[in-house]
Amino acid sequence: MPRGILTKEQYERQLRRIRSPENRKKLSESSKRMWQTKDMTERNKKISESKKGHKHPSWKGDKVDYASLHEWIRNNLPIPKKCQNCGKEKRLDAACITGNYIRTGDNWQLNWKYLCRSCHMKSDPKRLKT
Numbered sequence: 001m002p003r004g005i006l007t008k009e010q011y012e013r014q015l016r017r018i019r020s021p022e023n024r025k026k027l028s029e030s031s032k033r034m035w036q037t038k039d040m041t042e043r044n045k046k047i048s049e050s051k052k053g054h055k056h057p058s059w060k061g062d063k064v065d066y067a068s069l070h071e072w073i074r075n076n077l078p079i080p081k082k083c084q085n086c087g088k089e090k091r092l093d094a095a096c097i098t099g100n101y102i103r104t105g106d107n108w109q110l111n112w113k114y115l116c117r118s119c120h121m122k123s124d125p126k127r128l129k130t
Ligand SMILES: [Zn+2]
Pocket: 083, 084, 085, 086, 087, 088, 115, 116, 117, 118, 119, 120
């Protein structure tokens, strides 16, 4: 008898073994496990995708815009000696006090004030959000 070829009797015995209730249970359990694993993988993929979308690019973009916008304000709005909120002579930041990061039109300056670091931290709507 060559290897790999079964007699009818051997074949039927094997079939019975495969179709036995215990085996069926095992099979369904392993397929359930597989399904769960797949589900978890999908879920993890979605989580990491949402993380990617939310945090990294926009965070970096905001940071760059924010810095260049403030630089622009410094170049276009005269810097006073004193904090426009508390009047202390400190290093001053250009602070958007209204939340409108506008730098066009006649009154764009009204959206901005030069504040010391501590007043800036308190007033900047962007910082308050986080
Ligand atoms: Zn101040």
